[in-house]
Amino acid sequence: MTDSSLLDDVFDKFISNVRIFKDREVLRHDYIPNRLPHREQQIRQLGEKVAPLLKGARSSNVLIYGQTGTGKTAVVKYVLGRLEFKAKEFGAPIKLCYVNCRLAGSEYRTFASMCQALGATVPFTGLSVGEVFDRLKVSLELSGTLFMVVLDEADALIRTCGDGLLYELTRMNEVLRKSKVTLIGISNDLRLKEFLDPRVLSSLSEEEMVFRPYDADELRNILAERADAAFIKNALSEAALGLCAALAAAEHGDARRALDLLRVAGEVAEREGGNVVTEEHVREAEKHIEHNRVVEALNNLTLHSKLVALSIYHLDKTGSRGAITGEIFDVYDELSGELGIAPLTQRRLGTLINELDAMGLLNAKVVSMGRYGRTKKIRLEIARSLIRDVFAADNRLGRLVDYEPHCLSKRSDRRH
């Protein structure tokens, strides 16, 4: 078979293969459906809280808690979408601004997004935070609107930058004459309160809402509803749907995960040329998602983080259960020398290890070995073969995969 006829085959198969999906976009997690099952109560609650805006009054600030995939963002976007629609109808001067704080990354960029929502242009760097804040105030005062700001994943911002931004925002209404600001904070972390200044907390959480995780039955309903729009009739087996719901329920009831599983399972089935999604495909999808996540994470690491991961890989194969920071530094130091690059300090290495831990690539635990000090025990959390494959394909690190570090052979024999 020639190359072109092979490709034709792939494309033809794809085009003629409408046997699985009707509309796969429905399964993406940024898709907001026009019904959110099992969140009617929250929709109602939030609707009641923001309704005063329609009459030109400020609404209470709201703080929303809940783990990932519990529908927080979907509910907020849904309610505010309707609010905006109603506001147009009644001519209420409402402006909305949705900022994902984790993606924005800094105070500066969070303020900048808010300015942009008001139509003010802000360079993406170069100004002081105070200057951007002033511009925000000026454009707010000029526009004379009820400004509603949604700070999604606010906990991420607070952890890195503190609560200064929130403090400024909550105080802003005291200064503004013609405009009012309302805040909706969304947090994945239930302990957010502990990080907040009491003054910020009291004004931010005038109202609070907590989103409970979905249970397996609820997830099932959610999936069934979406699947109806996403798959063609009879292309999804009841068992496959149940398995997606069960797997996601086991993982703190994450609807986002359930939807991902369903979508990828559909894609697997499609690729295999099947016309019905089975449990088998869901299992396959589960592996797929995890595999892709890890490979992508490894490939996107910086050179130094890759070296750290590789060092742990080398220590791991010596059979000892859990490398410690000092050993990792020794191996890392040697590998860096081998590549001819300057090694980072041990302090910095500790931070990199914590980052890898947070990504779920490894597991780091602080342990005390008594007389032999206090350190971190680090184990790989992913398959060794995966690290091997990814780094062997890396043109700089490739030759270090089978390298035997000297410091391993003459390692001082510490008793566990």
Place this chain on the structure above:
DNA sequence: CCTCCACAGGAAGCGCAGGAGT
């Protein structure tokens, strides 16, 4: 009981890139 190891992890500050105003 105290000591003392081998670190953890906070604080401060540095040099750099990218950009603004003047």
Place this chain on the structure above:
DNA sequence: ACTCCTGCGCTTCCTGTGGAGG
């Protein structure tokens, strides 16, 4: 051209600490 700002990655310096062995 100059000075100022920021975020980022990093180093330097530092204080804090759980528990085995004395």
